[in-house]
Amino acid sequence: MRELTSWEDMTPLEQAQCTYWDMYKDAYGHRPRGIDTSSWSLAAFDAEFDRLGKIIEEECLQRKQAEEAAIVRFEEQVKSFIKMGANDRETALRWFHEAEQTNGDEEYLCFCLGLPYKYFRKLEAA
Numbered sequence: 001m002r003e004l005t006s007w008e009d010m011t012p013l014e015q016a017q018c019t020y021w022d023m024y025k026d027a028y029g030h031r032p033r034g035i036d037t038s039s040w041s042l043a044a045f046d047a048e049f050d051r052l053g054k055i056i057e058e059e060c061l062q063r064k065q066a067e068e069a070a071i072v073r074f075e076e077q078v079k080s081f082i083k084m085g086a087n088d089r090e091t092a093l094r095w096f097h098e099a100e101q102t103n104g105d106e107e108y109l110c111f112c113l114g115l116p117y118k119y120f121r122k123l124e125a126a
Contacts (some may be wrong), residue, residue: 016045020052027055061088093120 007015017037017085024032074096081092100103100112106120116122 012042013040013045014111016040016042020045020048023049023052027052027059066114067116071116071119074113074115 005014007018010018017040020037021031024035040048045063076090077096078089082088083096086092086095093109096102096113100109102109102112107117109115110117110119
């Protein structure tokens with residue numbers, strides 16, 4: 001079995017290839033396929049890092065906006081559930097879990113509803 005090369009033992013080009021691999025996933029949600037970076041220079045990687053960095057920043061902004069909108073929708077639905085007969089927030093959350101089939105898994109419910117990761121833990125701490 002081949003031993004993995006440590007970051008310090010990689011050449012600058014190998015490090016750039018690894019960084020590109022990770023940044024591409026951050027930008028597009030999947031690893032690059034069919035892109036041969038073996039002939040790229042460090043300058044080419046730097047230019048691509050700038051481009052990917054802008055895409056990642058925009059994606060992050062869009063994700064935060066989507067999460068904020070999901071929070072508003074969720075909190076309005078909690079109020080609606082309480083008006084419809086859920087006696088309290090805990091019952092309303094149980095209704096969400098049942099509807100989304102999340103079996104009480106709060107993080108999975110966050111994922112299903114587009115809420116920020118650990119949204120319910122942040123509420124408990126407040």
